[in-house]
Amino acid sequence: MRSLGRMPWHRHQAESEDYAAVRCGCGVSLRITADSASSALCGAPHKAEFERELISERTRAGLAAARARGRKGGRKPKMTPAKVRLAAAVMGKKGTVVGDLYEELGITRSTIYRYVSATGELRQDGKKVIGL
16 A cells, blocks of 8 residues: 555545446445555556546646646757758758758758758748748
């Protein structure tokens, strides 16, 4: 048995009993004491499913709260509008060594070609970064 503070299942006793009763179609007994908890449920898979749903619900709520504060998730893009413009200008010229260009910009070859074509024209992702 683990402590109650580590078991999200037992923090929501009423919720967990209702959930298990609906999922199993059987009675649920939950005994909570000062430092331990035990439950007699229909099966561990239902408990695990409830915990997964509880975690995903909290994750969605946290992401929504972050969006409300103006935060956006994900990795920051390597290509800035200035880098895209520079890559487009240089790629349009004859004699451009792409290896030198991507080393200078601190990106990979595939990243350059994702934003700019070999002739220097902007691709869809390049237009999106610049705002066209």
